[in-house]
Amino acid sequence: MNNKELLLDIKNLSISFFTPSGEVKAVNDVSYHMYDGEVLGIVGESGSGKSVSSYSIMGLISDPGKIVNGSIMFNNHQIDKMTEKELQKIRGKEVSIIFQDPMSSLNPVFTIGHQISEVLKLHTKLSNEEIKKRSIELLELVGMNEPVKRYSQYPHEFSGGMRQRAMIAMALACEPKMLIADEATTALDVTIQAQILELMVELKDKIGMSIIMITHDLGVVASMCEKLAVMYAGRIVEFGTVEDIFYNTKHQYTLGLLKSIPKINADEHERLIPIEGTPVDLLYPPEGCPFAPRCEKTMKICLTQMPGYTYLSDEHYSACWLLDKEKFEGEKGE
Amino acid sequence: MFQYIIKRLGYTLLTIVIISTITFFLMNLVPGGPFLSEKSPSPAVLEAMNEKYGLDKPLGVQYKNYMLKLAQGDLGISIKKKGRSVNDIIAEKFPVSAKVGGVAVGIAIFLGIPMGAVAALNRGKFLDNGLMFISTLGIAVPGFVVATSLMIIFGVKLRLLPTFGLSSPLHYILPALTLAFYPMSYMARLMRSSMLDVLGQDYIRTARAKGVSEFTMLFKHALRNAILPIITYLGPLLAYVLTGSFVVEKIFTIPGLGGEFISSITNRDYPLIMGTTIFLAAFLVLMNVLVDIMYKLVDPRIKLK
Ligand SMILES: Nc1ncnc2c1ncn2[C@@H]1O[C@H](COP(=O)(O)OP(=O)(O)O)[C@@H](O)[C@H]1O
Ligand SMILES: [Mg+2]
Numbered sequence: 265m266n267n268k269e270l271l272l273d274i275k276n277l278s279i280s281f282f283t284p285s286g287e288v289k290a291v292n293d294v295s296y297h298m299y300d301g302e303v304l305g306i307v308g309e310s311g312s313g314k315s316v317s318s319y320s321i322m323g324l325i326s327d328p329g330k331i332v333n334g335s336i337m338f339n340n341h342q343i344d345k346m347t348e349k350e351l352q353k354i355r356g357k358e359v360s361i362i363f364q365d366p367m368s369s370l371n372p373v374f375t376i377g378h379q380i381s382e383v384l385k386l387h388t389k390l391s392n393e394e395i396k397k398r399s400i401e402l403l404e405l406v407g408m409n410e411p412v413k414r415y416s417q418y419p420h421e422f423s424g425g426m427r428q429r430a431m432i433a434m435a436l437a438c439e440p441k442m443l444i445a446d447e448a449t450t451a452l453d454v455t456i457q458a459q460i461l462e463l464m465v466e467l468k469d470k471i472g473m474s475i476i477m478i479t480h481d482l483g484v485v486a487s488m489c490e491k492l493a494v495m496y497a498g499r500i501v502e503f504g505t506v507e508d509i510f511y512n513t514k515h516q517y518t519l520g521l522l523k524s525i526p527k528i529n530a531d532e533h534e535r536l537i538p539i540e541g542t543p544v545d546l547l548y549p550p551e552g553c554p555f556a557p558r559c560e561k562t563m564k565i566c567l568t569q570m571p572g573y574t575y576l577s578d579e580h581y582s583a584c585w586l587l588d589k590e591k592f593e594g595e596k597g598e
Numbered sequence: 599m600f601q602y603i604i605k606r607l608g609y610t611l612l613t614i615v616i617i618s619t620i621t622f623f624l625m626n627l628v629p630g631g632p633f634l635s636e637k638s639p640s641p642a643v644l645e646a647m648n649e650k651y652g653l654d655k656p657l658g659v660q661y662k663n664y665m666l667k668l669a670q671g672d673l674g675i676s677i678k679k680k681g682r683s684v685n686d687i688i689a690e691k692f693p694v695s696a697k698v699g700g701v702a703v704g705i706a707i708f709l710g711i712p713m714g715a716v717a718a719l720n721r722g723k724f725l726d727n728g729l730m731f732i733s734t735l736g737i738a739v740p741g742f743v744v745a746t747s748l749m750i751i752f753g754v755k756l757r758l759l760p761t762f763g764l765s766s767p768l769h770y771i772l773p774a775l776t777l778a779f780y781p782m783s784y785m786a787r788l789m790r791s792s793m794l795d796v797l798g799q800d801y802i803r804t805a806r807a808k809g810v811s812e813f814t815m816l817f818k819h820a821l822r823n824a825i826l827p828i829i830t831y832l833g834p835l836l837a838y839v840l841t842g843s844f845v846v847e848k849i850f851t852i853p854g855l856g857g858e859f860i861s862s863i864t865n866r867d868y869p870l871i872m873g874t875t876i877f878l879a880a881f882l883v884l885m886n887v888l889v890d891i892m893y894k895l896v897d898p899r900i901k902l903k
Binding site: 354356369370372375418420431 | 819
């Protein structure tokens with residue numbers, strides 16, 4: 265069906281944090297793959313494992329956290345088997361990341377230029393002058409005026425939007441195969457948010473990289489992404505193309521998320537509909553479907569057994585007992 | 599920057615004027631005088647002495663005379679040390695204290711900062727607990743206890759180190775260790791909490807995501823930020839340690855400025871009290887200016903005004 269190269273292949277990934285109060289199962293049995301140049305959105309409420317599952321692609325799971333099961337193949341590297349030293353060669357070069365808060369993500373005591381140059385120094389053999397020249401080009405590329413002046417300024421002299429642009433410049437310095445944008449625009453105000461998203465799409469095409477867009481706001485990513493993974497309690501509960509997710513929604517949690525997108529032409533009085541109930545305690549995850557306690561259509565089986573994936577097409581699948589029920593009833597009716 | 603330094607020096611002068619004024623009048627409020635001791639001199643002798651040192655004049659006139667001389671950098675003549683000028687005494691004693699103090703500051707910085715950093719990196723582990731136990735001791739145990747303990751262990755029991763005077767480099771070790779123990783412990787704790795704070799910051803995560811080595815992350819990205827609170831503490835530290843400690847100088851019989859300061863007070867040696875107080879105050883203020891400049895060099899967010 266397509267002859268694109270497989271860039272990322274995550275299989276049955278589970279990650280836990282071994283805290284003093286017990287094992288926090290942050291990511292549970294996550295599998296998905298991405299082809300070269302694709303844009304994948306990962307959505308889900310806070311604490312659903314979006315960040316942890318994505319950081320693991322660069323081997324950035326810090327201390328009490330461990331990959332307890334599964335494998336990550338990225339750009340022909342078996343990430344989960346690599347040493348810290350080997351991972352350092354990939355980070356910033358083949359896969360980069362932009363974090364949520366641009367205010368705190370840049371080191372306050374080094375100039376912007378220094379922080380961009382550092383990536384080039386680490387991963388290329390360019391001379392110092394070439395590195396400086398390239399860093400200034402990068403600042404220009406991300407749309408900064410007066411890049412030469414910006415080069416020697418410090419983060420505190422930048423606005424939030426400009427800092428995020430600097431972060432993007434830093435992330436793209438080595439033209440990585442993959443960019444992870446972890447709520448990269450959440451902390452910015454709406455107009456800046458749109459500009460930054462636009463910039464990322466534009467640069468993606470220029471460099472030819474893939475992007476993982478992490479967000480808790482479905483509205484933001486719809487226009488940018490080709491595929492979406494909906495996460496809940498450390499699991500992918502539904503995966504599919506943007507059309508699948510928006511117009512052929514299969515999981516009750518996805519449905520809830522869609523209802524909570526603010527409508528552009530909404531009335532002042534028309535309220536967002538939040539999903540009722542509290543998120544799962546990952547220290548003591550339930551036996552059955554983690555969403556069951558909050559689901560409007562819970563059945564007996566939902567509380568006792570974890571549903572498997574039902575494939576609606578090659579690229580659209582969801583884990584919900586309702587789908588099995590439909591299938592069963594469909595078969596009966598035939 | 600230059601403007602800033604000029605301005606701060608101006609403030610320093612003002613501070614000196616205020617401190618000398620307060621000291622001058624407080625000192626004269628304290629009962630007693632330089633010539634009153636067990637065998638009081640006869641009234642005639644007393645009068646002659648008072649006249650010689652200008653103590654017979656009204657306080658206002660004495661104050662005016664002192665300040666005029668001070669303006670020329672003249673701190674007067676010591677009453678108890680026959681014929682020696684206060685400038686002379688400070689010039690002789692300060693370097694002695696500063697040398698011991700300098701070694702102590704060196705020990706405190708080069709042990710305290712790594713101790714704190716190592717403790718932070720091993721948070722909650724045995725090494726962390728051990729280092730924090732030592733630093734708690736350093737903060738809680740008074741100087742004279744540290745001094746006598748060190749003396750007993752290294753001087754008397756092990757006979758490894760001399761405990762008296764400053765006649766060889768070895769002689770510096772025990773007094774410098776005593777002086778360094780508190781600031782080293784304090785800096786270790788400061789560094790530990792600051793390092794823990796910095797290691798949790800987003801920019802450290804950014805550095806890791808760029809692919810920097812563990813070493814670069816710690817010694818470039820984290821240390822430069824974590825060191826800021828230490829620099830603030832450095833001002834008072836330098837001032838107090840370099841100008842000598844009475845206790846340490848007494849115990850190790852070191853002829854330094856700290857001992858001189860205390861004995862000038864018990865002797866009511868008015869010019870020497872004034873001189874040492876003003877010197878200590880000026881030194882403290884200058885160290886703080888130095889620290890502000892250092893701070894500015896490390897943290898670009900600081901604006902010197
Ligand atoms: N260092 C950590 N120690 C313990 N638990 C952690 C740690 N980091 C993340 N977690 C847990 O992992 C889960 C998933 O976190 P995360 O991936 O950051 O969520 P998201 O990005 O979707 O908001 C959360 O429940 C969080 O409590
Ligand atoms: Mg997150």
